[in-house]
Structures are given as C-alpha cells and as structure tokens.
Amino acid sequence: MNGLNSDQFLIIICSLVVVSYIFSIISRYIRIPSVLLLLFAGIGLRYVADQSGLSIEFPSRMIEILGTVGLIMIVFEAGLDLKLGRNKLKLIRNSFFSALVILIISCVLITAILYYWLNQPIVNCIVYAVPLSIMSSSIVIPSLHPLTSAKKEFLIYEASFSDIIGIMLFNYFIADELMTWRSVGIFGANIVISIILSLLLSFILFLVLAKTKLNIKFFLIFSLLILLYAGGKTFHLPSLIIILVFGLMINNWDKIPISKLSHYFPQTQVESLRHLLHSITAESSFLVRTFFFLLFGFSIQLNFAGEKEVLIVGSLIVLALLLVRYLYLRFFLHTNIFPEVVFIPRGLITIVLFYKIPPALMLTSFNQGILFFIILCSSIIMTIGMIFYKKGNEDVIEEGQFSERGSIM
Numbered sequence: 001m002n003g004l005n006s007d008q009f010l011i012i013i014c015s016l017v018v019v020s021y022i023f024s025i026i027s028r029y030i031r032i033p034s035v036l037l038l039l040f041a042g043i044g045l046r047y048v049a050d051q052s053g054l055s056i057e058f059p060s061r062m063i064e065i066l067g068t069v070g071l072i073m074i075v076f077e078a079g080l081d082l083k084l085g086r087n088k089l090k091l092i093r094n095s096f097f098s099a100l101v102i103l104i105i106s107c108v109l110i111t112a113i114l115y116y117w118l119n120q121p122i123v124n125c126i127v128y129a130v131p132l133s134i135m136s137s138s139i140v141i142p143s144l145h146p147l148t149s150a151k152k153e154f155l156i157y158e159a160s161f162s163d164i165i166g167i168m169l170f171n172y173f174i175a176d177e178l179m180t181w182r183s184v185g186i187f188g189a190n191i192v193i194s195i196i197l198s199l200l201l202s203f204i205l206f207l208v209l210a211k212t213k214l215n216i217k218f219f220l221i222f223s224l225l226i227l228l229y230a231g232g233k234t235f236h237l238p239s240l241i242i243i244l245v246f247g248l249m250i251n252n253w254d255k256i257p258i259s260k261l262s263h264y265f266p267q268t269q270v271e272s273l274r275h276l277l278h279s280i281t282a283e284s285s286f287l288v289r290t291f292f293f294l295l296f297g298f299s300i301q302l303n304f305a306g307e308k309e310v311l312i313v314g315s316l317i318v319l320a321l322l323l324v325r326y327l328y329l330r331f332f333l334h335t336n337i338f339p340e341v342v343f344i345p346r347g348l349i350t351i352v353l354f355y356k357i358p359p360a361l362m363l364t365s366f367n368q369g370i371l372f373f374i375i376l377c378s379s380i381i382m383t384i385g386m387i388f389y390k391k392g393n394e395d396v397i398e399e400g401q402f403s404e405r406g407s408i409m
Contacts, residue, residue: 020290031386033143042297066292067352073285079247095157106133109320127361134166136347198245314373342385
C-alpha cells in the first residue's frame with residue numbers, strides 16, 4: 001500500500017479494529033448500526049485518500065472472500081442463538097413464510113422495475129433482483145439489541161431464512177437450464193439432499209469438535225464449515241443450511257431424542273462447547289464485518305449521488321421493498337409493524353451475490369450506483385426507525401406471530 005512498512009501497516013489495521021469496537025459501543029446508545037458507521041467510515045477514508053492524491057485500490061475478490069466468510073460466521077452465530085421447541089413452531093413457520101413471501105414479491109417488483117427501465121432480458125433482470133430482495137442478516141442481527149426478545153428472535157429467523165432462500169433462488173437462476181421440469185426437479189432434489197447432508201454432516205462435525213483432544217478446535221471446525229460451504233456451492237447445493245443446522249444442533253442438544261447420544265455427549269460438555277463457539281464466532285464475525293464494510297465503503301464512488309437514473313431507479317426499488325414489507329406484516333401476519341417494517345437493509349449477502357453474477361447474465365446498462373444507493377438508503381431507513389423506536393408495554397404482548405407463546409430465549 002504505497003510503500004507502507006510493516007509497522008505502519010499494523011498500526012493502521014489495529015487502529016481500524018479499535019475504531020470498529022468504539023462504533024459498536026456508540027451504536028448501542030445512538031441506535032445507528034455499527035456496520036453503517038463502518039460503511040460511512042470507509043466512504044470517508046476514500047474521500048480523504050482522493051483529496052490527498054493517494055491511489056489505493058483493493059481487489060474486488062478480497063471483498064468477495066471477506067463477505068463469504070462473514071456470511072458463514074453470521075449464519076452460524078444465528079444458529080447458536082436460536083432455541084427450538086414446540087412453542088417455537090408458530091414463530092418459525094411465520095418467520096419462514098415472511099422471508100419467503102416478502103422475498104418473492106420484492107423480486108417480482110424489482111424485476112419489473114429493471115425490465116421496464118433498462119429494457120434488458122427478463123432472466124438477467126431476475127438475477128439482479130434476487131440479491132436486492134434479500135434482507136441483510138449482517139446488518140439486521142447486530143442491530144437487534146434495543147428490541148424485545150420476541151422481536152429479536154423473529155427477525156433473526158427471518159433474516160437467516162431470507163439469506164438461505166435468496167441464495168437458493170440465485171443459484172437456480174444462474175444455472176444453465178431454467179424453467180423446465182428437469183431444472184425444477186434438480187432444484188428440489190438439491191434442497192432434499194442439503195437437508196439430509198446437513199443433519200449427517202452436523203453430527204460428524206460435532207463428533208470432531210467434542211472428541212478431539214487438541215485445544216485448537218474452533219478454527220478446525222470453521223475451516224471444515226468453509227470447505228462444506230464451498231463444496232456445496234460447487235455442486236449448487238444450498239450449503240448455508242448445513243451451517244445453520246449445525247449451530248441449531250449445538251444450541252438445542254437437549255432436544256435430540258436419542259439417549260445414547262446424551263450418554264456419550266452429556267449436556268454439560270455440549271454447553272461448554274457452545275459457550276466457546278459462541279464467543280469465538282462473535283469475535284471472528286466482528287473482525288470480518290469490520291474489514292468487509294470498511295473496504296466496501298472505500299470502494300464506493302460518491303459521484304453516483306447526482307445521477308438521475310440512480311436516484312429514480314434506486315428510490316423505486318427502496319419504496320417497493322418498504323411497501324411489500326408493510327403490506328405483508330400488516331395484513332397477513334396481523335402484527336405490530338414497528339419497528340419490523342423498517343428492517344429492509346441490503347448489505348453483505350447482496351454484495352457477495354453481485355460479485356458472483358456470470359458475465360453472460362450481466363445487465364450491460366445497469367449503473368452500479370443503484371446498488372450503492374439501495375444499500376445506503378435501506379440502511380438509513382432502518383437506522384431512523386430504530387432511533388424512534390421505544391420499547392414499551394405494548395411490546396410485551398404481540399398479536400400475530402408473537403402471541404400465545406411461552407418464554408423466549
């Protein structure tokens with residue numbers, strides 16, 4: 001980086017980590033997501049570099065790799081946070097259908113906007129619309145601390161399902177064959193295979209984690225998770241399911257109705273492993289998130305803000321996301337819509353999938369400023385909603401998906 005020596009490079013890296021930690025503390029008081037602060041910090045650093053005449057460029061592949069690792073960390077951490085049980089079935093069902101329906105309708109509307117505005121092939125528009133329809137768990141999950149436990153759990157499930165369903169749809173539409181019985185059959189078979197593999201591989205991973213005598217456990221498991229994710233992507237399998245199921249299994253070991261497993265792996269041993277994994281995963285995801293959003297913010301060119309096409313198309317897409325979410329929460333779940341309605345941020349997963357769009361499916365006239373505008377605008381809307389949200393007695397008893405349930409978390 002322009003002749004920096006090793007000491008100067010380490011000073012910069014460690015200073016950025018300290019700044020990110022300070023952002024995490026500040027965000028709890030001002031209710032602005034720390035990742036949004038990191039994004040603006042990256043934009044600010046780019047502005048300073050440009051004004052100083054410094055030419056610093058980071059390869060897009062570095063941002064993509066950081067995003068992929070961050071996605072695995074976030075989904076795994078979500079699995080370690082979620083408890084299962086009979087009293088959770090309604091919550092899981094509602095959060096799944098919320099993620100599914102909102103994603104599909106948002107995808108249809110965004111596809112229509114891109115198709116009529118850009119006049120590009122419909123399949124190419126769908127490939128761009130899918131990433132823009134996915135709720136960003138990397139922004140949602142770290143921003144939930146002011147909410148009630150019921151709202152937190154619903155949004156964690158919804159964001160995790162949105163990631164998984166969105167990636168599955170994206171992989172389907174970038175495949176060589178579309179809209180045939182064969183392609184639909186392969187797509188359905190991949191889902192079934194992934195669910196079976198997720199259960200089998202989760203037990204194998206847990207066996208490795210519980211029985212290894214070495215103290216170096218976490219990064220062995222995490223390396224195996226990355227291998228499984230990358231291998232699943234190679235075979236077009238929704239491998240994030242494996243990551244989520246593994247985390248859920250560790251956090252819900254007492255719910256597994258197999259007495260022999262309880263004998264070989266007592267709950268006390270599993271609980272200690274869960275605490276270890278949760279702690280290290282949280283620390284690692286914090287580190288990955290820090291550099292991903294800083295680098296992405298640094299890559300943003302602010303000259304898009306004055307382009308008419310960016311403002312019109314970006315605003316139409318953000319309004320569509322808000323409208324779909326409002327209508328579904330209000331008229332289908334019949335629940336309190338605030339602050340859930342403002343949780344429309346697009347972030348890490350959207351960026352990662354944009355990097356994976358094949359050249360043959362790219363929209364030649366798509367302005368990358370539209371992507372930056374949607375990410376910034378949707379995050380700012382969520383931030384404004386969180387600033388005005390106040391936890392009150394009305395949050396204790398919810399209608400819809402939060403009613404008639406026992407204690408949560």
